[in-house]
Amino acid sequence: MAIGSARVATVPPRRGVRVRELLDQERLLGPAFVTPALLFLGLLVAYPFAMAMYMAMSNSFIGRPSHFIGLQNFVALWSSDAFRQTFQNAFVFTGVAVVFKLVLGISLALLLNQQLWLKRTIRGAVLLPWVIPTALSTLGWWWMFDSLYSVVNWTGINAGLLDPPGPNWLGQKYYAMTAVITVNVWRGLPFFAITILAGLVSIPKELYEAAEADGASPMAQFWHVTLPLLKPVLAIVVLFSTIFTFSDFNIVYVLTHGGPINSTHLFATLARQVGLESGQLGQGAAISLYLFPVLVFVVWAQLRFVRKQTY
Amino acid sequence: MATVQRRPVARRVMMHLLLLPFLIFALFPFYHMALTSLKTDRELYDRASVPLIISQGPTLDHYTKLLWDTAFLTWTKNSLMVTLLATTVSVVVGTIAAYALARLKFFGVASFGTGIFVTYLVPTSLLFLPLAQVVNWLGLADSKWALIVTYPTFLIPFCTWLLMGYFRTVPKEVEECAMVDGATRVQALFRIVLPIAIPGLVCAVLFAFTLSWNEFIYALTFTSSSDEITASVGVTSELIRGDIYFWGSLMAGAVLGSVPIVILYVFFLDYYVSGLTAGAVK
Numbered sequence: 001m002a003i004g005s006a007r008v009a010t011v012p013p014r015r016g017v018r019v020r021e022l023l024d025q026e027r028l029l030g031p032a033f034v035t036p037a038l039l040f041l042g043l044l045v046a047y048p049f050a051m052a053m054y055m056a057m058s059n060s061f062i063g064r065p066s067h068f069i070g071l072q073n074f075v076a077l078w079s080s081d082a083f084r085q086t087f088q089n090a091f092v093f094t095g096v097a098v099v100f101k102l103v104l105g106i107s108l109a110l111l112l113n114q115q116l117w118l119k120r121t122i123r124g125a126v127l128l129p130w131v132i133p134t135a136l137s138t139l140g141w142w143w144m145f146d147s148l149y150s151v152v153n154w155t156g157i158n159a160g161l162l163d164p165p166g167p168n169w170l171g172q173k174y175y176a177m178t179a180v181i182t183v184n185v186w187r188g189l190p191f192f193a194i195t196i197l198a199g200l201v202s203i204p205k206e207l208y209e210a211a212e213a214d215g216a217s218p219m220a221q222f223w224h225v226t227l228p229l230l231k232p233v234l235a236i237v238v239l240f241s242t243i244f245t246f247s248d249f250n251i252v253y254v255l256t257h258g259g260p261i262n263s264t265h266l267f268a269t270l271a272r273q274v275g276l277e278s279g280q281l282g283q284g285a286a287i288s289l290y291l292f293p294v295l296v297f298v299v300w301a302q303l304r305f306v307r308k309q310t311y
Numbered sequence: 312m313a314t315v316q317r318r319p320v321a322r323r324v325m326m327h328l329l330l331l332p333f334l335i336f337a338l339f340p341f342y343h344m345a346l347t348s349l350k351t352d353r354e355l356y357d358r359a360s361v362p363l364i365i366s367q368g369p370t371l372d373h374y375t376k377l378l379w380d381t382a383f384l385t386w387t388k389n390s391l392m393v394t395l396l397a398t399t400v401s402v403v404v405g406t407i408a409a410y411a412l413a414r415l416k417f418f419g420v421a422s423f424g425t426g427i428f429v430t431y432l433v434p435t436s437l438l439f440l441p442l443a444q445v446v447n448w449l450g451l452a453d454s455k456w457a458l459i460v461t462y463p464t465f466l467i468p469f470c471t472w473l474l475m476g477y478f479r480t481v482p483k484e485v486e487e488c489a490m491v492d493g494a495t496r497v498q499a500l501f502r503i504v505l506p507i508a509i510p511g512l513v514c515a516v517l518f519a520f521t522l523s524w525n526e527f528i529y530a531l532t533f534t535s536s537s538d539e540i541t542a543s544v545g546v547t548s549e550l551i552r553g554d555i556y557f558w559g560s561l562m563a564g565a566v567l568g569s570v571p572i573v574i575l576y577v578f579f580l581d582y583y584v585s586g587l588t589a590g591a592v593k
Contacts, residue, residue: 026415026416026417026496027416027417027418028417029411029415029417029496029497030411030415030416030417030418030420031411031417031418031419033407033408033410033411033415034407034408034411034412034423036404036407036408037404037405037407037408037427037467037471038423040404040463040464040467041426041427041430041464041467041468043445044442044445044460044461044463044464045430045433045438045464047445048438048441048442048444048445049433049437049438049441051441051444051445052437052438052440052441055440055441055444104333108330108333111326111329111330111333112330114322114323114326115319115323115326116323116326116327116330117323117327120580120581122330122334123580123584124576124577124580125334125337125338126333126334126337127580127583127584127587128337128338128341128576129337129340130587131521131525131572131573131576131583132341132525132569132572132573133524133525133527133542133543133568133569133572134525134527135525135527135543135544135546135547136542136543136546136547136564136565136568136569137340137341137344137565137569139344139546139547139561139562139564139565140340140341140343140344140562140565141340143343143344143347143558143561143562144340144343146558148358149355149356149358149362149558151343151362151363154361154362155363186336186337186340189333189336189337190337190587191587194584194587194588195587195588197588198588240432243432243434244434246434247434247435247436247437248436249435249436249527249528250527250528253527253528253531254547267436268434268436268528271436271439271440272439272440272528272532275440276440276443276532281440281444284440285440285441288436288437288438288439288440289437291434291436291437292437295432295433295434295437298432299428299429299432302428302432303425303428
């Protein structure tokens with residue numbers, strides 16, 4: 001703070017000096033600069049979050065006064081088949097999708113890191129699914145998985161991979177989950193590939209030269225040079241993706257609406273159905289809050305393992 | 312010599328061949344979407360026709376129907392208004408917050424930084440139910456203003472986090488020089504730091520624009536009447552009536568609803584690539 005005021009003293013006095021002097025002091029300018037952000041986040045994130053806690057512990061119903069009922073909602077959910085199914089779906093969906101995105105993402109990043117013609121265009125094409133509005137691109141997938149006119153089935157049948165008429169993608173339990181995961185992988189892969197590529201580019205070339213001089217095969221180089229050095233980037237990408245895959249809403253809502261028979265519901269889509277479509281706000285809020293432990297874990301892991309390196 | 316020269320080329324071709332499945336996976340849905348939007352209904356619902364090409368001539372019927380028979384233009388206008396206002400507010404608020412976090416020392420700066428990072432990770436689907444109540448209390452139920460007010464909740468943390476990284480790369484000495492010459496801190500910020508950080512600002516604007524244009528769950532929850540909804544919500548809910556799907560118009564809507572983002576994307580591709588990695592890695 002002493003440094004701040006010493007600086008002010010070097011400024012020759014002019015008109016309006018007092019306000020400027022005040023603004024020049026870091027301990028005043030700092031809070032002034034973060035206040036707008038604090039207001040937004042306090043009113044529209046922290047406060048709703050506190051409300052979510054309260055709603056989840058009440059028997060709140062749209063258009064009716066509510067009473068505090070403690071943890072009843074959280075417990076009662078376990079006797080609901082739909083919720084138990086959703087809980088299981090969330091882990092299957094996130095687990096499978098993140099593993100696929102990671103493995104395919106590393107492969108794609110390695111390919112993008114090679115000498116390529118039209119490098120920029122190829123990168124652009126690869127990143128495209130990530131920038132297009134998900135709700136709209138999922139409509140395209142919906143049509144691709146249509147029960148009568150599915151282009152996926154048409155191609156599969158004509159390539160001799162599927163028996164006609166092919167699976168009813170969105171109407172059968174496991175196929176529907178496969179479809180939802182496919183779209184999630186399609187949308188999330190660019191984020192993995194481009195971020196991992198950035199990590200790859202930052203690995204010093206000398207390490208590979210040294211490994212090659214020692215006679216390491218490309219496979220050995222990958223396992224002993226590339227992968228260990230990529231670890232921090234991989235950790236960040238996986239943590240990020242875990243929270244956003246777990247809390248996914250758009251893809252399931254557009255593609256299956258959680259069906260058939262809840263087999264693709266995730267916490268967010270079930271929360272909407274219970275909280276808004278059937279009006280049980282309390283129960284809906286409780287379902288949303290099941291996302292919270294995952295969020296806490298990801299934040300904890302990020303702060304503990306990842307951010308430590310930058311601060 | 313010939314073999315030595317041919318080898319890298321063969322390897323290159325090989326790499327491109329390996330990339331091909333990834334490219335098809337990434338692009339085919341868009342190709343199919345655009346194709347469907349240009350087909351006549353007769354061809355679209357003919358199970359004997361090949362779905363991968365247009366054989367009965369392209370038509371713009373679905374587009375004209377979308378533009379004149381639905382409120383698509385209103386939805387797009389809503390999307391634009393919400394996106395532009397939310398982006399402006401978020402980039403301004405995010406810029407000054409990021410500057411304070413990256414450069415100034417004051418009470419609580421560290422915990423505020425952590426707070427921003429935590430809110431950056433809070434998914435929108437965790438808060439949409441209570442936020443709907445807050446929106447009601449603010450008197451903004453079923454209004455696009457509800458979106459303009461709530462979008463900054465995820466845009467500000469993003470912009471702040473992104474810009475903090477950029478501000479840290481501006482050498483402190485440059486700023487201090489200006490202040491020794493009599494500029495105030497605020498002047499130094501606007502005349503020295505911001506011009507250097509322009510690539511970061513462009514990135515923040517692009518991402519804020521894209522994230523709000525693509526936002527879906529808040530728009531779906533807080534707005535419902537045809538005059539207030541955004542393009543994503545309009546296309547996904549208003550074009551689907553009961554069990555009859557107008558696939559042609561639906562795909563036309565998906566294509567047109569993506570156009571603003573595609574235009575930005577084509578011009579600023581490199582910023583998207585660098586912003587994507589900066590947001591996660593920095």
